[in-house]
Amino acid sequence: MVMSREWKVENPDGSVSVRSCCWSPPGDHPVGCGMWLTVKDGKLVDVEGDEEHAITQGRLCIRALDLPEIVHSPERIVYPMKRAKEDRGKNKWDRITWDEAFDIVCGKVNYYKETYGAQSILVFGGTGREACIYYYPLAFSTLQTPNVCYAQSGWSCYGPRCSITDYILGAGYPEIDYAGYFSDRFDNPEFQLPKYVVCWGKMPLASNGDGLFGHALIDMMKLGTKIIMIDPRITWLGAREGNVNLQIKPGTDAAIGLGLANVIIEEGLCDQEFIENWCFGFDELAERCREYPPEKVEELTWAPAEQIRKVARMMAEKPVSIAWGLAVDQSPNGVQVGHITIALAAITGNIDIPGGLTLGPPSSLLGKWRMETRKDLDPKLWDMRLGANEYPALSNAMATTHPDYTLDALETDKPYPIKMLWFNSSNLLAPTCSAAPIRWHDAFLKADFVVVQDLNMTPTAMACGDVFLPLPTTAEHDGIVITHYGRNTVFLGAMNEALRVGETKSDVEICIEFGKRLNNAGPDGTSTWSIFEGDTRDKFVPDFFSKQTLPELGFDFDELRRIGLYQPGYSYRKYAKGELRFDGEPGFNTVTGMVELYSTLFDAWGEDPLPYYEEPRWSPISHPELAERYPLMMTSGAREYASFHSEHRQYPTLRHFRVYPDIEIHPDTASKYGISEGDWVEVENPFGVARQKASLVITIDPRVVHTRHGWWYPEQDGEEPNLFGVWKSNINNLVPHFDTGRLGFGAPMKSVFCSIKKVDNLDGLVVKKSLDIVKEQDKLQALEGVDPKNIVNIHSEHRV
Amino acid sequence: MADYSNWGLLFDYKYCSNCHTCEVACKNHLKQTAEEFEQKPGIVVLEKGPYHLDKSDPDAWDWDYIPVPTKQCDLCVDRLEAGKKASCVKHCLAFCIEIGPIEDLAKRAAEIGHKVSIYKP
Numbered sequence: 020m021v022m023s024r025e026w027k028v029e030n031p032d033g034s035v036s037v038r039s040c041c042w043s044p045p046g047d048h049p050v051g052c053g054m055w056l057t058v059k060d061g062k063l064v065d066v067e068g069d070e071e072h073a074i075t076q077g078r079l080c081i082r083a084l085d086l087p088e089i090v091h092s093p094e095r096i097v098y099p100m101k102r103a104k105e106d107r108g109k110n111k112w113d114r115i116t117w118d119e120a121f122d123i124v125c126g127k128v129n130y131y132k133e134t135y136g137a138q139s140i141l142v143f144g145g146t147g148r149e150a151c152i153y154y155y156p157l158a159f160s161t162l163q164t165p166n167v168c169y170a171q172s173g174w175s176c177y178g179p180r181c182s183i184t185d186y187i188l189g190a191g192y193p194e195i196d197y198a199g200y201f202s203d204r205f206d207n208p209e210f211q212l213p214k215y216v217v218c219w220g221k222m223p224l225a226s227n228g229d230g231l232f233g234h235a236l237i238d239m240m241k242l243g244t245k246i247i248m249i250d251p252r253i254t255w256l257g258a259r260e261g262n263v264n265l266q267i268k269p270g271t272d273a274a275i276g277l278g279l280a281n282v283i284i285e286e287g288l289c290d291q292e293f294i295e296n297w298c299f300g301f302d303e304l305a306e307r308c309r310e311y312p313p314e315k316v317e318e319l320t321w322a323p324a325e326q327i328r329k330v331a332r333m334m335a336e337k338p339v340s341i342a343w344g345l346a347v348d349q350s351p352n353g354v355q356v357g358h359i360t361i362a363l364a365a366i367t368g369n370i371d372i373p374g375g376l377t378l379g380p381p382s383s384l385l386g387k388w389r390m391e392t393r394k395d396l397d398p399k400l401w402d403m404r405l406g407a408n409e410y411p412a413l414s415n416a417m418a419t420t421h422p423d424y425t426l427d428a429l430e431t432d433k434p435y436p437i438k439m440l441w442f443n444s445s446n447l448l449a450p451t452c453s454a455a456p457i458r459w460h461d462a463f464l465k466a467d468f469v470v471v472q473d474l475n476m477t478p479t480a481m482a483c484g485d486v487f488l489p490l491p492t493t494a495e496h497d498g499i500v501i502t503h504y505g506r507n508t509v510f511l512g513a514m515n516e517a518l519r520v521g522e523t524k525s526d527v528e529i530c531i532e533f534g535k536r537l538n539n540a541g542p543d544g545t546s547t548w549s550i551f552e553g554d555t556r557d558k559f560v561p562d563f564f565s566k567q568t569l570p571e572l573g574f575d576f577d578e579l580r581r582i583g584l585y586q587p588g589y590s591y592r593k594y595a596k597g598e599l600r601f602d603g604e605p606g607f608n609t610v611t612g613m614v615e616l617y618s619t620l621f622d623a624w625g626e627d628p629l630p631y632y633e634e635p636r637w638s639p640i641s642h643p644e645l646a647e648r649y650p651l652m653m654t655s656g657a658r659e660y661a662s663f664h665s666e667h668r669q670y671p672t673l674r675h676f677r678v679y680p681d682i683e684i685h686p687d688t689a690s691k692y693g694i695s696e697g698d699w700v701e702v703e704n705p706f707g708v709a710r711q712k713a714s715l716v717i718t719i720d721p722r723v724v725h726t727r728h729g730w731w732y733p734e735q736d737g738e739e740p741n742l743f744g745v746w747k748s749n750i751n752n753l754v755p756h757f758d759t760g761r762l763g764f765g766a767p768m769k770s771v772f773c774s775i776k777k778v779d780n781l782d783g784l785v786v787k788k789s790l791d792i793v794k795e796q797d798k799l800q801a802l803e804g805v806d807p808k809n810i811v812n813i814h815s816e817h818r819v
Numbered sequence: 820m821a822d823y824s825n826w827g828l829l830f831d832y833k834y835c836s837n838c839h840t841c842e843v844a845c846k847n848h849l850k851q852t853a854e855e856f857e858q859k860p861g862i863v864v865l866e867k868g869p870y871h872l873d874k875s876d877p878d879a880w881d882w883d884y885i886p887v888p889t890k891q892c893d894l895c896v897d898r899l900e901a902g903k904k905a906s907c908v909k910h911c912l913a914f915c916i917e918i919g920p921i922e923d924l925a926k927r928a929a930e931i932g933h934k935v936s937i938y939k940p
Contacts, residue, residue, distance in 0.1 A: 066847065068910050077909050081843040084910065088853065224836050224912075234912040237834055255836060258869060258880035266877060326877055660838045671853035672846065676839055718869055718882075 022071040022583040026515060034059035038069055038583060040500045040512030041083045043148035044444065044474045044490050046663030049230040051500035051512035052079055053584070056086070058518045063087045063494055073202050073584060074232050074510070081660055085672050090492050090520060094475050094669040094733060097521020100487040107464065107483055108739030117522060124486055125536050127468045128162055131438045137396075138403045139438040140164040141425070145445030146176055146452055147663060150472075151504055152385050153526035154443040155418055160392040160547045161534040162441070165400040167419045170447045172454035172766035173759035174413060174422055175348040177229065181506060182416035182764065183357035186620045188370070189608025190599060191379035191506035193361070195340035197235040199502075199509035200377075200589035205242060209591060211374035212242050213340040215263075215333050219249040219360060220272060220346020220769075224256060225658035228344065230502030230509065236342075247330055249275060250346075251654045251769075252683070252725060253718035265330055269654035269723060270635035270770025271320040273352045275327070276359030277632060278316030281308040282331035283366060289335070290368025297594060297607065298365055300617020300628070307629045319632065321720065335367050338374030345656065346769055351758055352633040353765035358618065359630040365614040371592055378593065379507030381608075385567055386505015390418050395541030405434075410763030412624045423757035423766075426455075429462035441470040443526065444490070446477040448742070449665035449731045450751035454766055455706070457746070458756060472529065475669055478745035481737045489523040491516075496525035497560045499567065499579065511568075511585040513576070527563060528556050626761045635770040636758060637704070642772070649704050649772035651688070655726045655750050656769060665729040680727035680748045681714035684775065688721045689713060694777045702726060704773040707752030710781050724775060726750045747781055823896050828905070829924040830886050833934035834915040837864050837884040841907035841916065848895055848906035861891035862907060886916065888938050894918065 026038040035058050040051035053072025057065035066086050068077035082089075089095075099120040100112040115123075131139045140162050144154030146169070158167040169178065181192055195216055201207035216236060223233035236246060240259065248257030249265045249272065257264040267275055283289060284305045294301050313324035333339070341364055347356045361370075369375035382390060393401065401407075405428050406421025407414035413421055429437055440463060447453040448460050463469065463483040471477075471484040480487055498514035524532065534548030541547070551559040551566065565575035572585070579585060593599045599608050606612035610619045622628035639646035661667060661676040668674055682700050684692075694700055698713045702724065711726055719725055728751070732744035746752070753773060759765050845861035869882035886907070895905035899918075903909070908916045917927060921939055928935045 070909070076914075077904075078912050078914065079840065079844070079910050080912060081839050084840065084843040084847055087847075224838070234836070234838075237836065237913045237915075241834070253869070253877075253880065255882060255884070257878075258882040259833065262878065264877045323877065660840075672843060672856055675853070675857055716869070717871060 021581065026513070026580045026583065030057070032059070034064065037515050037517040039494070039515045039517065040072075040584065042493050042498065042500045042514055044492055045082070045089060046145075046147050046666040047082065047493070048147045048227050049149070049500045049502050049504065050227045050232050051230065051502065051510065051584070052083055052232070053077070053512070054079060054083055056494050056517035061518060063090045063518055071583065073204060073586060074199055074235065078234065081673060082663065082667060085670060086492065086494050088670050088672055090494055090518070092669060095520070096474070096476060096487060096489045097523055099489060099522065102485055104485055107485070108481065108742075110481070110738055112487065117524070120486060120488060121533070121536055124470055125533070127439060128537060132163070135436060135438050137162065137164045138166055138400055139436060140441065141166045141168055141437045141439070142441045142443060143168050143170055143445045143447065144443050145447070146171075148444045149498055150444035150526050152389050152501070153530055155389040156392040156547070157441070157443060157526070157530050160395040160539065160541070161530050161537060163395055163397070163539050165393075165396055165404045166437070168405075168422055168425045169419055169452065170422050170425070170445070170459065171452035172423055172754065172756065172768070173351065173764050174417060174419070175353065175764065175766045175768055176345060176452065177348065178417050179348040179353050179764040180343060180357050182412065183354055184361065185381055185416045186618060187358060187361050187609065187615045188378065189381070191381050191383075192229065192503045193343075193364070193370070193376040193378055194229070194231060194503065194507050194509070195342045196338070196374050196377050197231070197239060199232070199235070200586050202586050205238070209373055209589070211338055212239060213244050213338050213374040214336050215245050215247050215339045217247040217249065217334065217339065217341045218256065219341060219343050221342050221344020222250070222254055222256065222658060223342055225660050226344070229504070231342070247333060251720065251723055252657070263330060263333065265322045265326060266720065267320040267322050268720070269652050270350050270352065270638070270767065271632070272346060272350065272356040273359060273630060274311060274316050274319040274632040275322060276356060276363060277308055277311035277630060278313050278320070278327050279331045279334060280304070280359060280363055280366065281311045281316075282313060282328050283335050283363070284308055286332070288332065289366045293368035294366055297613055299611040299613035299615050301366070303629055304362060304616040307631070311632070319634070334363060337367070337369060338372055339367060339369050340375055341369075348764070349656070349766060349768035350770060351636060351760040351765045351767060354626070354760050354762055355630040355632070361614070362616050362630065365616065370614065371594060373591055377507060377589065378599070379503065381506065383505045383508055384511070384571060385499060385501050388567060392547055393418065394543060395539060395547055397542060406763070412620070412626070412762035413764060421763055423759060426459060426462055426756060429465065430458070438466065439468045440466045440483070442479060443472050446473065446479045446665045448479045448482060448745050449477070450728045450749045451664040454751055454754040454768065455756035456749060456751050472526070475733070476737060477665070478731050478737075478742040482739065482742055488529065489521065491519055491523040491525050495519045495523065496528070497564070498525065498527065499564055508587060510587070511579065513580045513583060515580060527560060531559055531563060621762070624762060635767060637755070637767060637771045639772055645772070649774050650722075651773050651775065652723045653702060653704070653726055653750070653753065653771050653773040654723060654769045656728045657725060662729065665731060668731070669733040679781070680711040680730040682711040682727070682775070683714050683716050683719050683725040685717060685719050685721040686715045688724075689715050692775055692777065694775065699778045699780050700775050701778045702750070702753065702773050702775050704753050704771055706755050706771070707749075709748050709750045709752060710778060711748050724773065744781070820896070820900055823894055823899065825920050826894055826918065827921045827924055827937050827939040828888060828894070829917040829919070829927055830936045830938070831915040831917075831931050831934070832883055832885045832936055834913040835864065835884040835886055836913050837866070838912045839864060840910050840912050841886050844906040844910040845892070848898065849891060859891055860889060862886055862888045883934065885936060888940065892940055894940060
């Protein structure tokens with residue numbers, strides 16, 4: 020469907036309105052909400068929703084509505100800057116020209132490549148932003164290093180789910196069916212409304228994960244869909260009339276999954292036809308599930324057995340969609356959670372059917388291209404990726420290093436030294452995508468040279484940046500929004516430049532401009548970047564996107580701008596039609612050609628081929644000797660409308676909605692600790708400590724607290740040691756380094772024990788930054804029976 | 820200009836997810852600074868509950884967010900005159916706000932059935 024108005028319109032008052040699909044920066048997932056941006060006299064003066072956009076239909080979130088404040092924020096960095104290495108941590112930046120920036124950075128890149136090898140350069144990428152498309156080619160092709168790092172411990176965000184899907188289903192990311200592929204949406208004759216959508220460790224309304232427009236759930240609820248929430252908290256969504264809640268202990272998702280499968284199998288509610296024709300290992304799975312009857316699962320998860328039975332019976336009705344969330348990834352037991360989730364969809368016959376779980380190809384379009392740029396790497400370098408050989412299950416599906424292994428390498432210079440860091444849209448010291456961020460901080464300071472690309476000054480940039488390259492916002496550059504980064508492309512949207520403030524360069528402009536300057540032909544003698552024609556961004560950027568879309572879709576970037584949104588349609592039951600496997604045969608693109616309820620690959624990699632449950636490793640149950648000292652479970656990371664992870668706290672309109680991070684505590688628990696609403700609370704465990712403000716709610720279990728992630732204070736002193744207060748509310752300090760599952764995936768980001776106490780204020784908390792001390796904690800972690808005396812000693816040293 | 824003196828806003832508030840979009844959409848319409856928005860917003864979202872109605876039933880909750888316009892709300896009459904939707908109506912992520920003459924809204928409220936409110940400036 021072509022949108023009716025031209026994408027660029029001049030208004031009677033002389034202003035110009037540009038239609039666009041929103042992505043980033045600042046942070047967001049590729050949701051591509053349709054909007055009209057109006058510019059007058061070089062200022063973004065208005066943002067309006069685009070009612071012709073088939074999915075968002077005029078609706079916008081507050082982060083998009085606040086774009087004028089964001090674009091013209093005095094907090095923004097809009098010129099390249101440099102800082103002397105000895106001034107790291109000090110606000111002593113000097114504005115430079117882009118020519119100087121290119122000269123400095125290219126000189127360093129060539130020096131490290133020649134002196135230490137290209138592998139001595141390490142690129143960090145953050146989450147969600149469009150940088151997720153471009154930080155891979157930036158590394159593989161522009162800089163020609165194999166080392167790209169997403170620093171989240173155990174890669175515990177999206178990557179595990181994608182990898183598990185690849186191994187179990189041989190497909191791209193399974194997403195709920197919300198008829199996004201069709202321009203006529205829910206009216207499409209092939210679409211069926213899901214009876215139930217299971218939101219498992221996911222709150223799509225605020226998170227919009229990977230491009231799923233969360234409020235499509237509300238659209239479907241209005242048509243009759245009911246939601247089943249599996250979550251440690253009762254959420255507003257779960258509390259809607261007719262919706263159903265499985266409120267579980269944090270980190271026990273695998274037990275819940277096995278319990279649900281137990282009921283479905285024991286009560287004979289399976290889709291026998293699908294199991295017989297398309298599943299491998301059902302008998303083995305059934306035998307495993309027998310170990311998890313609902314009464315036992317109630318003990319493990321705290322969810323009532325009767326409620327488990329009720330949900331299991333609902334999940335056996337068709338069609339049912341499962342929205343699996345970040346909680347799947349953020350547990351050392353997460354691979355098993357993902358496995359049992361897919362198994363549940365399979366044994367109930369809900370895979371690739373209308374209203375069920377949709378499947379895309381493992382990668383496509385820009386998502387595929389970004390990985391293929393590794394052709395520009397010397398093949399020897401590919402195997403040198405940090406941790407690639409040690410963690411094949413991770414390095415086979417992900418093109419990155421192993422994140423925890425990477426921190427070890429930075430600290431020890433083994434297996435080889437890392438000299439240069441490049442942060443592309445990652446502020447990982449803020450409690451977002453890293454565990455033990457103090458260790459990362461100290462490790463970054465070892466690097467010889469550090470480049471940071473971002474929108475604003477961040478604690479990460481202030482701590483270690485030597486050159487700062489400023490990014491334009493989503494309103495200020497051309498691009499393509501691709502949902503799920505090409506792993507299940509519900510649609511493509513055109514992002515159009517409405518204005519440009521200062522002298523900034525987008526991710527793709529950086530790739531191309533540095534690529535052309537570094538003149539980096541790959542082993543095949545061709546250069547990825549020189550083919551994009553023109554010397555200015557209005558030429559080479561559209562040419563880049565046209566060269567992405569033309570071969571596969573038959574239209575160029577200008578045509579995408581004109582149609583606004585491209586929805587490809589969807590072919591259901593692809594497995595039966597030979598549309599999933601590369602050889603064109605029916606079945607799934609796995610080793611056995613079936614959905615692997617029993618994973619042949621997990622088996623080969625030394626992991627249990629069947630899903631199993633593991634008690635959270637740092638809980639009062641797994642450490643009874645510490646249960647009295649750390650009696651509560653801490654979960655974290657619930658999304659908010661006014662911010663994206665560590666972003667958006669500089670903008671008053673958005674900050675208004677949450678001034679300080681809150682720790683949710685049940686009133687009974689709070690009164691036991693003498694804590695009242697609004698009190699400052701210190702939350703601590705053997706790994707670290709953080710302060711947040713008490714919010715007393717009955718929607719959380721008395722044995723659990725929920726803390727906010729991503730908090731730092733842009734209004735505070737940015738210089739070391741305060742670094743915008745990045746250590747004060749930093750809950751990732753309470754998460755241990757390298758506590759992953761056997762395959763190298765997952766980390767206990769959402770399930771560690773803790774204690775709480777009332778304190779006077781946010782300040783007065785000093786965290787001693789000592790590598791030795793935090794390393795002691797790792798030693799401690801390796802001990803089988805932990806001596807509480809050690810904890811006391813280390814803990815008191817850890818806090819000065 | 821049409822007569823909007825008998826117009827109001829309807830909130831099918833069982834779907835209000837507290838996304839705050841109405842608040843910021845209104846701020847944009849009123850062309851407020853962040854400070855003005857803090858001091859005199861055009862619409863606010865209030866919370867009722869959560870109340871757990873039956874401790875033995877994990878699904879028995881009464882918990883709603885309810886958008887309530889303030890004195891600053893001008894029903895977006897200039898937008899309506901220009902053929903546009905009111906800013907909160909258009910942008911609401913849950914599409915749970917409607918605008919119109921009070922008598923029409925009363926009929927809509929009856930149709931919707933439950934958990935619905937009408938605001939008359």
